[in-house]
Amino acid sequence: MPTPVLLSRGLDPVLGIFTGFFAYYLHETHPRTAPPPDKQLAALVQWKWAKWKREREEKLNALEREAEASSKVVG
Template identity: 60%
Template sequence: MAPLLSRTLDPVLGVCTGIFAYYLYESHPRTALPEQDRLLPLLKWKLEKGRKEREAALGAEDEVIDWKALAAVAEEKK
């Protein structure tokens, strides 16, 4: 089957149509999604959850590094 417009324009048109449809789904008064169920708050929640899990896995202890002492040791080794 031949492409509708072109090989590159068809996918771009499809993605733009999908983004516009999702925008209408979120903003239309008839659907009236609550604020916490919209895309941006859900993405922020997911990113925050992932950040907390990474910190817990790494052991959230912030190690203080004495850079002056490290520089002194490096100078001694020269």
């Protein structure tokens, strides 16, 4: 039995992704279902990005301090 196809094998996934994004957009913007501004996707992504940058900067600073300390010991 062949698999059911709505439009075509290539267009069905695109339609599914578009439908998902559109449903999420409507969920975020509808007055009844809209989350508070600090809980919306854009704010959460900005928070996560800032957290990742801060942790990365701390890690790089620690590596630089370690490299400087080891170069002073060797030199």
